[in-house]
Amino acid sequence: MTETKIKAALIQLHAGIKNSDGPAISAALTEIEALHSAHRAELHPQLEHFLSGRSYAKALAYLGGVDQLSAKPASPPGGCGRGGKA
Numbered sequence: 668m669t670e671t672k673i674k675a676a677l678i679q680l681h682a683g684i685k686n687s688d689g690p691a692i693s694a695a696l697t698e699i700e701a702l703h704s705a706h707r708a709e710l711h712p713q714l715e716h717f718l719s720g721r722s723y724a725k726a727l728a729y730l731g732g733v734d735q736l737s738a739k740p741a742s743p744p745g746g747c748g749r750g751g752k753a
Contacts, residue, residue, distance in 0.1 A: 669706045677727040
């Protein structure tokens, strides 16, 4: 139940960042920090580590939420945009 709430807040955080929505980012961070603080002892050690380090993308990946992010690679396949040609 707690992990579901954390996952939802992490998804809201990502959406807020994507939309440059300051109030949404602030609300999501507040929720994440409150849930982390209240349930720290019952979280899986790896998730606790990610949340303590504010590695929110890693925490979301751990919770299986990566597929919900429409993340694109920083560079196209083949590396530097050269299509793998030298």
